[in-house]
Amino acid sequence: MSSSVIRAFSVHLLTATGAVFAMLALLAAVDGRWGNMFLWLVVAFAVDGIDGPLARKYDVRTHAPHIDGALLDLIIDYLTYVFIPAYALFQSGILPGIWAWGALFWITLTSGLYFAGNWMKMTDNSFQGFPGCWNMMILVLFATEPPTWTIMTLILVLSVAMFLPLKFIHPTRTVRWRRLSLPIAVLWTVFGAWASVAHFDPGHVVQVGLFATSLYLLGAGIAQQILDRLAR
Numbered sequence: 001m002s003s004s005v006i007r008a009f010s011v012h013l014l015t016a017t018g019a020v021f022a023m024l025a026l027l028a029a030v031d032g033r034w035g036n037m038f039l040w041l042v043v044a045f046a047v048d049g050i051d052g053p054l055a056r057k058y059d060v061r062t063h064a065p066h067i068d069g070a071l072l073d074l075i076i077d078y079l080t081y082v083f084i085p086a087y088a089l090f091q092s093g094i095l096p097g098i099w100a101w102g103a104l105f106w107i108t109l110t111s112g113l114y115f116a117g118n119w120m121k122m123t124d125n126s127f128q129g130f131p132g133c134w135n136m137m138i139l140v141l142f143a144t145e146p147p148t149w150t151i152m153t154l155i156l157v158l159s160v161a162m163f164l165p166l167k168f169i170h171p172t173r174t175v176r177w178r179r180l181s182l183p184i185a186v187l188w189t190v191f192g193a194w195a196s197v198a199h200f201d202p203g204h205v206v207q208v209g210l211f212a213t214s215l216y217l218l219g220a221g222i223a224q225q226i227l228d229r230l231a232r
Contacts, residue, residue: 008055008063015051015069018044018076025084034092034142037084039196041135044080046189048073053172074115077132082111085138094141099148103155107134114162125173126221130161136188136217140210143195143202167221176224181217188213 025040051073060069089095090104111132114120122128137158141151169177171185191209195202 002063004058004063007058008060009067011051011054011058011060012064012067012069012072014047014054015072015076018047018051018073018080021047022076022079022084025080026087029084029088029091032091034088035196035199037088037196038135038139038142039193041080041084041139042189042192042196044076045135045192048077048080049172049185049189078111078115081132081135082108082115085135089134089138089141092142094145095148095151099152103152106159107155110159110162122167124175125170127168127170128165129163129168130158130166130218131168131170132162134158136192136214139192139195140214142200143210144207145200167225168218169221169224171217174221177220181220184213184216188217 021040021044025037025044028034028036028040051069055069060067086104086107089107090100093100095103111134114129114132117129119128120131137154141154169181171178171181174181187209191202191206191213194206195210198206
């Protein structure tokens with residue numbers, strides 16, 4: 001077996017570790033250990049950020065074509081971005097009663113449709129529509145504890161945004177502003193891990209950092225669209 005094939009299969013193995021981290025996150029969630037759950041999700045988020053560049057560098061489609069890395073990544077993303085965070089939002093008690101049930105059903109339903117959509121990727125490798133990153137949003141909710149109406153408004157707005165022609169950057173694949181976007185994504189990962197380890201009492205600095213980095217990652221693509229229209 002050539003070194004190229006070994007490297008390519010190693011990338012697939014790295015991607016597959018996301019399923020292990022998803023299971024560890026789920027086990028923590030079942031026990032109500034929300035800090036541990038989100039810490040595993042942050043680790044999975046970090047792996048998701050590096051396996052794509054490695055897959056392209058080592059050309060896994062050529063050297064390990066019998067495993068569909070994109071499909072593997074999509075399955076793991078649905079678990080770590082949608083399914084487990086939605087369970088945490090429901091089970092944690094952040095939302096009361098009927099609101100928790102509504103959020104659980106709505107997030108999993110709309111995200112399932114989005115993940116199966118053929119419109120997800122744009123020509124510059126950005127996402128068309130909010131890419132279902134509920135893990136990020138719900139972690140911020142745990143760290144900031146906004147009122148119910150704020151949470152439900154965010155869920156409604158972002159779920160509708162999944163099906164609108166709005167641009168959302170991919171921090172590693174969207175070339176435009178990448179020198180800024182990639183460090184901000186790394187900062188978000190650090191703040192998210194910090195909040196998880198601190199059991200969502202991380203202090204004002206981390207809360208502001210999470211909010212600011214999340215706002216950039218959500219709004220950078222839309223800002224690019226606005227600038228392009230103004231330039232016409």
